[in-house]
Amino acid sequence: MATVAFREVHKSFGATKVLHGISLDIAEGEFVVLVGPSGCGKSTLLRMLAGLEDIGGGQIAIDGRVVNDVDSKDRDIAMVFQSYALYPHMTVRDNMGFSLKLRKEKQNLIDQRVANAAKILNLEPYLARYPRELSGGQRQRVAMGRAIVRDPKVFLFDEPLSNLDAKLRVAMRAEIKALHQRLKTTTVYVTHDQIEAMTMADRIAVMRDGRIEQLGEPLELYDRPANLFVAQFIGSPAMNVFDGTIRNGSVEALGSRWPTAVRGAEGQQVKYGVRPEHLEPAASGIAAQIIVVEPMGAETELVVKIADATLTVMTRGRSSAGPGERIFLAPQASHAHLFDAATGLRIQPP
Amino acid sequence: MREARLWLIAIPILLWTLLPIYHIFLFSISTKDSAFSGALWPAKPTLHNFGTVFRQEHFYLHDFWHQIWNSVWIACATGVLTLVVATTAAFAISRLKVKGGRVVMNAALFTYFIPAAFLAVPMYKAMGTYGLLNNRWSLVLAMVTLASPYAIWVLKQASDRLPWELDEAARIDGATPLQLFHLVYLPLMMPSLVAIGTYALLLAWNEYLYAFLLLSNNIPLAVGLGHFLASDDSPWELLMATALIYAVPPAAIYYAFRRYMVGGLTAGAVKT
Numbered sequence: 001m002a003t004v005a006f007r008e009v010h011k012s013f014g015a016t017k018v019l020h021g022i023s024l025d026i027a028e029g030e031f032v033v034l035v036g037p038s039g040c041g042k043s044t045l046l047r048m049l050a051g052l053e054d055i056g057g058g059q060i061a062i063d064g065r066v067v068n069d070v071d072s073k074d075r076d077i078a079m080v081f082q083s084y085a086l087y088p089h090m091t092v093r094d095n096m097g098f099s100l101k102l103r104k105e106k107q108n109l110i111d112q113r114v115a116n117a118a119k120i121l122n123l124e125p126y127l128a129r130y131p132r133e134l135s136g137g138q139r140q141r142v143a144m145g146r147a148i149v150r151d152p153k154v155f156l157f158d159e160p161l162s163n164l165d166a167k168l169r170v171a172m173r174a175e176i177k178a179l180h181q182r183l184k185t186t187t188v189y190v191t192h193d194q195i196e197a198m199t200m201a202d203r204i205a206v207m208r209d210g211r212i213e214q215l216g217e218p219l220e221l222y223d224r225p226a227n228l229f230v231a232q233f234i235g236s237p238a239m240n241v242f243d244g245t246i247r248n249g250s251v252e253a254l255g256s257r258w259p260t261a262v263r264g265a266e267g268q269q270v271k272y273g274v275r276p277e278h279l280e281p282a283a284s285g286i287a288a289q290i291i292v293v294e295p296m297g298a299e300t301e302l303v304v305k306i307a308d309a310t311l312t313v314m315t316r317g318r319s320s321a322g323p324g325e326r327i328f329l330a331p332q333a334s335h336a337h338l339f340d341a342a343t344g345l346r347i348q349p350p
Numbered sequence: 351m352r353e354a355r356l357w358l359i360a361i362p363i364l365l366w367t368l369l370p371i372y373h374i375f376l377f378s379i380s381t382k383d384s385a386f387s388g389a390l391w392p393a394k395p396t397l398h399n400f401g402t403v404f405r406q407e408h409f410y411l412h413d414f415w416h417q418i419w420n421s422v423w424i425a426c427a428t429g430v431l432t433l434v435v436a437t438t439a440a441f442a443i444s445r446l447k448v449k450g451g452r453v454v455m456n457a458a459l460f461t462y463f464i465p466a467a468f469l470a471v472p473m474y475k476a477m478g479t480y481g482l483l484n485n486r487w488s489l490v491l492a493m494v495t496l497a498s499p500y501a502i503w504v505l506k507q508a509s510d511r512l513p514w515e516l517d518e519a520a521r522i523d524g525a526t527p528l529q530l531f532h533l534v535y536l537p538l539m540m541p542s543l544v545a546i547g548t549y550a551l552l553l554a555w556n557e558y559l560y561a562f563l564l565l566s567n568n569i570p571l572a573v574g575l576g577h578f579l580a581s582d583d584s585p586w587e588l589l590m591a592t593a594l595i596y597a598v599p600p601a602a603i604y605y606a607f608r609r610y611m612v613g614g615l616t617a618g619a620v621k622t
Contacts, residue, residue, distance in 0.1 A: 051516050073524035085515035089537040098533075099523035146523075 001028045001074075002063035002153035002186050005048065010057030011044055011210075019059065029184040031177075035197040036207035036233070043158055045207075046190045050079050050156050063315060071076075078090050078147035079156040082163060084139045086131040092118075093127040096145045110149075117148040118264055120179070144179065155180075157189040161196065163336045194234050198222070206230050228271055228344035231337055235242045237276050237301065240311045243341065244272040251338070254307040256286040259333035261349035270347065273337035276301070276314035281321075285330035288313075290323050302327075374597075377590035385587045402502035408588055410578050414571070418596070421570035422554060424486055428493040429551035435494060436501035436546060437539070441531055443502070444509040445517055455506060464498055467559060474563050488564040493557060498548040508542040509535070514558035544610040552600050571596050 004026040011019040018041045034042040047053040049060055051072030059066050067075050078099075086095050095099075097110040097118060110123045113194050118124045121141045131139055140160060147155055157176070161169045177200050180187055191197055198218045206221065206229070208212045214226040218234075225231035231239050244253030246264040251257070251272045258272055281302075288304040288311070299320040302328070304311050313329065321327055339348040363597070377385050378399055380392040387393075401407075406414045443451030473492050474483070482488035520530045534544070561573045575596065578589040604611060 039454075050518075050522060052521070072518075072521045077522065079522050081515045081519060083513060083515050085513065085519035087516065102524040102529060148517075150523075210427070269381075338477060 001184060003028050003061075003189075004154055004186060004188065005061040005064075006049075006058070007061070008058035009045065009048065009051070009060060011023070011041070011048065012056050014077060017210060019056070022210075022212060023058075023302040024205060024212065024215065026186060026188065029186055031053055031180050031189065031200060031202045032186045033189045033191060033201035033204045034207055035191055035194055035204055036213075038205040039209075039243055041210040042190045042192075042207050046156055046158055046188060046194065049154075049188060050077060051075050076155075077155045077156055078150045078152040079158065080140075080143045080147050080160045082159040084131070084143045084163075086139060086142055088131055090130075091127065092123060092129055092131070092134070092142050092145075095131065095142055096149050099146070099150050113149040113151075114145075120182070121145050121175075122238045136164050137172060140172055140268040141165065141175070144176070148179075148183070153186065155185050155187040155313070157187065157191075160189075161191070161193075169196075175280065176200065195236060198234065204234075206233060224346070225273075225337065226346050228339045231273050231339070231346075235275060237273050237314065239273045239337070240279065241271050241273045241339075242309050244270050246270060251336075254286075254309050258286070258305065258331060258336065260336045260338055261333045262336075262338045262347050263350060264338065264347060269341035271339040271341055271344070273339060274331050275337060276312040278335035279313040279329045279331055280315055281313070281319075281327045282330035283328065285328040288327055288329055290321055290325050290327060293321065293323060294318060296318070304329075359447045371597075372617050374590045377587050378594045379620040380587055382585065382587055393527055398487045399587050400595070402588060403592050403595060408585060410574070410585065411588065411592070413574065414592070417569060417571040417574040420486060420568060421572065421596075422599075424489050424493070424561075424570055427486075428497065428554035429488045430548045431490060432497045432501050432550035433543060433547045435498050437536070437543065438503035438531075438581050439498075440509050441535055444506045445512075445530070445535060446527060453621055455499075455502055459503055461499055470563055473560065477545045477564055483564060484566045484568055486565070486568060489557070489561055489570070490554070492560045492564060493550070493554040496560075501546045501550060505539065505542055509539060510574055512538055541610045544607050548603055548607050548611060551603065555600055 002348065004024075006022050006024040009019055009022045010017070012231065021043060022041075023030075034045060036042050039141050044053060049062075051067070051070065055068045059068060061067065062075060062077070090098065093114055094237055096114045100110045100113060114127070115124075118127055121144060123138070123141055123145055126134060126138060126142075131142065134142065140163075143160070160176070161172050164172060173196060176189075180200075189196075202216055203216060204218055205215045208229055214221055214230045221230060221234050225234060225239075228241065232241060242253055244251040244258060246252075246260075246262075246266060246268045247257075248266075249263065250262075251260050251270060253272050253338065258274075260272070264270065276342075286306065288306045290302055290304050291310070292303040293300040294303070294316060299317065300315050302313040302315065302321070304313055309315055338349075339345060351545065355545045376390075376392065379395045379397065380387075381394065381396060381398070383390050384394070403411055403414060404411055439455070443455055472496075477483050477488040477492070482491070516534055516538075517530060520534050525533065557570075558571065558572050558576065561570050565573065569591070575589060575592060578584050578592075
């Protein structure tokens with residue numbers, strides 16, 4: 001277990017700046033997820049921590065020791081790659097024990113560590129197999145096993161679940177989380193999938209264009225997104241956002257009045273945001289026309305039209321409404337998010 | 351219909367290729383008198399010629415075993431040395447991304463613009479300068495020089511196709527470049543290495559011109575065969591029997607490694 005600190009970390013590839021001074025402190029045993037769209041710099045940041053990429057400027061410290069000029073192998077980290085990066089010519093046992101073998105550890109210690117990791121990951125029956133003889137999920141577990149046997153200070157995950165199918169991804173997500181709860185090793189996890197971030201992280205850093213847009217606990221990001229980008233990136237289906245104007249304590253938008261707890265200046269241009277599950281149908285309120293009904297069993301997603309905007313509504317249970325029907329939506333002021341139209345920054349309610 | 355047309359092309363090509371080989375075979379199982387009879391099959395086929403060759407019972411065959419040993423030695427040394435040069439070069443260029451690596455590779459390939467025959471005399475001069483003439487190493491070094499650019503290129507293409515993450519994983523696991531080379535790189539490159547080793551080996555085995563120029567009495571069998579034609583009354587049946595024996599090892603090697611030859615040599619042909 002160790003702390004990790006990024007201090008004003010910069011990186012450029014040629015003339016292109018990819019990281020603009022990232023600062024981030026990760027506590028001992030914390031599980032931090034770096035999430036963002038592709039090209040936001042999250043993988044570069046992770047690779048710099050791993051020592052696979054030079055640090056352009058600033059400092060990276062592991063357990064208080066600045067590692068800018070320390071070789072990957074001397075940073076005491078282990079990394080799980082998206083492509084697994086298992087050695088194809090080695091058995092599962094040899095793959096997992098490779099790092100210890102390089103460190104010239106005694107064979108019985110290697111065997112013991114590998115056996116232990118195999119037990120944790122349910123890989124015992126596969127130790128003599130080659131990677132090509134394993135399924136995607138098993139390969140991913142071997143990659144994790146390879147990281148575990150080293151007992152490193154920090155685990156690094158680079159989009160480890162992207163190559164798996166949806167069902168397996170959910171299962172592996174839970175396994176990684178359980179593993180972290182068991183080993184309590186500091187973990188930095190990179191993904192572009194906000195659901196992975198939400199479900200696994202102690203804290204999430206949402207990144208865009210080489211900057212951290214917001215850092216916080218998953219529900220904090222969900223409930224109080226710092227800006228429009230975070231608001232729309234976190235949450236699935238995404239938050240409904242449309243233009244409006246503050247008038248008499250509420251927001252005038254799409255030909256209706258939308259409630260808000262924010263007391264902005266009269267006439268101020270804003271973006272009004274409301275999550276799909278906070279737009280439940282009611283007996284009266286803002287009129288909307290249903291375009292598509294998507295039943296999912298436990299809940300139903302409705303795509304509705306208000307004026308010329310398309311919004312998503314999430315209702316609990318099942319809906320008897322059909323396409324073309326009119327419904328009423330009654331959003332609550334406490335669930336509304338307001339953002340400055342010009343800057344995209346959140347306008348805090350008092 | 352398509353297949354029929356294919357056969358129409360394949361059969362003449364096959365006959366064209368096999369006819370000389372059939373001729374060699376025919377001579378080698380004929381007696382001296384019937385060798386030039388023009389028959390498609392000798393009246394009294396015999397294996398006597400092979401016995402004569404193996405027992406070195408002819409003026410031109412006195413050094414048969416010595417010469418074939420020279421051929422084996424030179425071919426194997428060329429194969430191994432080419433592999434050492436090409437593998438390390440390809441690893442440095444493709445995996446360690448050594449600065450100027452590509453330039454070196456392209457410069458090496460550029461040497462193929464000059465026909466090997468033109469280089470023979472300068473090579474002779476160079477070997478003379480280093481006192482290597484009539485030393486088997488001179489031919490080995492010359493052959494390695496000729497084989498290396500192609501070998502480096504093929505191995506570089508093949509190693510470009512190995513996933514980069516493997517190197518990174520190995521680095522994080524604590525591997526030094528040398529450990530990466532022999533614990534990860536070499537095992538994964540094995541098919542290409544077999545193909546390239548075989549290529550260099552056969553190149554040296556089949557070489558005549560350089561062998562003829564660089565070696566005078568410590569010669570490989572290829573040059574020894576040439577000596578048969580030194581007199582007006584050449585023992586053609588023995589020459590052909592020896593030639594047939596000489597052709598067996600490359601055919602056997604090619605057959606044994608054919609899987610690697612096709613896969614390994616075309617592996618780098620296209621980027622996939």
